[in-house]
Amino acid sequence: MALKGAIVVDTERCKGCGVCVANCPTNTIALAHEVNSRGYNFVHMANPDNCTGCTNCATVCPDAVITVYRVKI
Template sequence: MGRMKGAIVVDTARCKGCALCVQACPKAVIAMGKRVNVSGYPYVEVICADECIGCASCGIVCPDGCITVYRKRIDD
């Protein structure tokens, strides 16, 4: 059985910087960024993309649905 590889895409224009996803991520893949979006909110950024397991915890807790999670099985 292979392991899962994940990837997330953040819609930075819609993110309000609540950081619920940062707290929910078990692998510390995302963090609050230093830049702001067009609405003036700081948004989350992917900092360790290789660590993502595709658990979707970040997407589930996002109140604005700004995170899309992709999963792919990697056969060893």
């Protein structure tokens, strides 16, 4: 049984600190080239197929911008 996950990022609240990227065990997320209205490179799923929905990124996020979904397939 495999786990598939996905995250939704509140891009306007994200400050692009990158702590979530450093703590992602599957190399799913990265900072985007685009910026939000405050000039921060927000986080996004660069490799969405890798995500297992482990919630590590959301747990360490200082601004609580990440929502995590997970399914068993």
